[in-house]
Amino acid sequence: xxxxxDDDALTGVLGHMNSDHLDDNLLIARAFSSLxxxxxxxxxxxxxxxxxxxVFCADGSEDVLRVPWPGGxxxxxxxxxxxxxxxxxxxxxxxxIEPRPH
Numbered sequence: 222x223x224x225x226x227d228d229d230a231l232t233g234v235l236g237h238m239n240s241d242h243l244d245d246n247l248l249i250a251r252a253f254s255s256l257x258x259x260x261x262x263x264x265x266x267x268x269x270x271x272x273x274x275x276v277f278c279a280d281g282s283e284d285v286l287r288v289p290w291p292g293g294x295x296x297x298x299x300x301x302x303x304x305x306x307x308x309x310x311x312x313x314x315x316x317x318i319e320p321r322p323h
């Protein structure tokens with residue numbers, strides 16, 4: 222069973238990702254979703270094994286995308302940032318985009 226983060230961690234991380242990192246959410250969704258023409262993505266939750274996004278496509282279709290943390294399971298809030306940055310880097314590599322400095 223994956224580690225469950227407390228409400229404070231979930232609220233803090235999700236609020237930050239969905240207000241300050243909308244472009245990163247979209248990049249991760251485009252890189253890891255099998256759906257074409259992803260136009261928007263919101264991070265909806267995460268646990269010790271993965272992050273989860275609600276993905277919206279140009280044709281009106283939607284999906285839930287769950288992406289495992291690249292470094293494996295985590296248990297600490299501070300590790301979430303490291304794993305999201307790793308997902309961002311992996312997304313850039315998959316899409317052939319130069320990542321910005323961290």
